[in-house]
Amino acid sequence: MGDTPGSGLNGGRFLFATALLGAGVAISQFGSNGIEQAMICFAAGLVAIVAMADLSSPAKHNPQAAAPIREPEIKPISQHRDFTSFIDGLADPVLVLTGTNVRRANSAARKLLGEYCVGEDVRLVIRHPAAADLLVDTSAAAEGPIQLVGIGSRDQRWEMLVRDMPGGERILHLWDRSGVYAVERMRTDFVANASHELRTPLASIKGFIETLEDNEAGADPETRARFLNVMFREANRMQKLIDDLISLSRIEAEKFRVPDTPVDLPELMREVQTVLRHSQPDRGADIAVDIGPDLPPLRGDRTQLSQLLHNLVSNSMKYGQPGTPVTMRLRSSRNGALVRLSVSDCGEGIAPEHLPRLTERFYRVDSSRSRAIGGTGLGLSIVKHIVERHRGRLEIDSEVQKGTTITITLPADPRTPQIDGSGSNPDLSVPA
Known part of the structure; x- marks a missing residue:
């Protein structure tokens, strides 16, 4: 039977x-x-x-x-025939220990700690004082996880948890917490930078007010007018910073809501050109618009795309050489699925080592110059978040003493993005 x-x-x-x-x-x-x-x-x-x-x-x-x-x-759990395949399916590093000897290691653990970690003393595999103390003291296995730094790479942070298992074995689990710590560090840096950026003009305004309260200095009309002018500029700088912070927060809050409103991008480019020519007549006259043929209908967030154009063109006007062109160029891919927008200037350019960090919040190549011309250090960070919300791609090319070109590739419809970063499909290529 x-x-x-x-x-x-x-x-x-x-x-x-x-x-x-x-x-x-x-x-x-x-x-x-x-x-x-x-x-x-x-x-x-x-x-x-x-x-x-x-x-x-x-x-x-x-x-x-x-x-x-x-x-x-x-029998010890690790002796079961399916146990190895089971722990190999786990994404986190896992070790099975007998005493302090490594009996089994899943593929993630071997990748992190070395292919030959099995059979070694775990204290030699994980070279960390806190880990060694926990692994020697078997009575401490029920304690909570401990923090480890430097395993794998210098900047990686891990949580290590050890638990007793049937059959006299112990299981060691490593959990990568690098991303969590990176986010926390970014948050701390952001608060510190924002506080510093607000404190500087505020201290300047406070100092001028104290000077004007002085009977002798405050009585001089010329001194009073000069100080009030500086205070007005510093107040405007604070207002611009606060506006940028609010704008960045709003864009981040909407990042998962795909924009789907029809936008006439050529019309928007001409509108930005007109506004900047009127607001900055000396430099605004250098703005040129080059719009290619056969552009597909575009969907997006018109307000955010307008802010993107204003930020890029304003940057080019500030950092480009006076009297040289600032060019907005728009082209379509061969199959009409993508549009490519670029803004170019003829300026001092940016050294290669700075390019990867340009979209970081408050990052400046030249802090003193940026503040002198009214920069908050948030412009390109805002641009990056707008591009990400539209499921696009941002590229920055620059050559010292020649100029900078910032290129944005957007799907005509963000709801069906076509951008994968490979550039291997000739139908998606964009003519120059």
């Missing part, structure tokens, strides 16, 4: 599958910290299999074949 669903063989298979399912549920519910619950579920299933095998043996059903009952031996 074949095995029934409740017999030892099929029942064992059922419990093994249930153990794996329980492990998966634990990971999905508890995230990376679910490894402990996952292993407990898995181990419980294996213990049940051993018990079922014992109960379904002939000795249990044939009194004549009965033998003295012995406690079933629970």
Whole structure:
């Protein structure tokens, strides 16, 4: 007679599958910290299999074949034939330890710690004082995770968790927290930079007010007019910074809502050209617009695209040489799926080492010059976030003493983006 669903063989298979399912549920519910619950579920299933095998043996059903009952031996979990493939499926590094010896390592652990870490003392594999103390003191395994820095690369941060498992083994789990710490560092830097940018003009205004309160200095009309003019400029600078911060916050809040309003980009480019020619007549006369043929209808956020153009053209006007052209150029891809917008100037250019950081908040190549011409250090960061919301791509090319070109490639319809960064499809290429 074949095995029934409740017999030892099929029942064992059922419990093994249930153990794996329980492990998966634990990971999905508890995230990376679910490894402990996952292993407990898995181990419980294996213990049940051993018990079922014992109960379904002939000795249990044939009194004549009965033998003295012995406690079933629970083998270490790592000896199960499917255990290696199970932990290899985990994205985080996992080690199985016997004492301080590395008995098993999944593929993520071998990639991080070295292919030959199995068989080594774990204190040599993870060279960190806090880790060594925890791994030697087996009674400390139930403690919470500890923080490790420098494993893999100098900037990586990890949380290490160690738990006891059936059969006298321990399981070690590493969780990469580098991204979380990077976000926290960015937040801290942002608050510090924003505070500094606001404090500087505020201190200047406060100093001028104190000077004007002086009976002698405040009584001189020329001094008073000069100080009031500086105070007005500093107040405008603070207002511009606050406006940029609010704008950046608003764009980030909408980043996952794809814009889908029809936008006439050529008309918008001419509008920006007209506004800047009237507001800055000396430099505005240098703005040129070059619009190619057969442009597809574009969908996007008109207000944000207008801000993008204003930021790019204003930057080119500030940093380009007086009297040299600032050119806005618009082209379509051959299949009409993409548009490419570029803004070029003939200025001092930017050294290559600065290019990767230009879109960082408050980053300036020349801080003193940027402040002198009214820059907040947020313009290109705002541009980057607008481009990302439109599912586009931003490229910056610059040559020292020749000039800078900023190119933005946008899908004609952000709801069906065509940009993958490969540039291998000739139908998506954009003529110069």
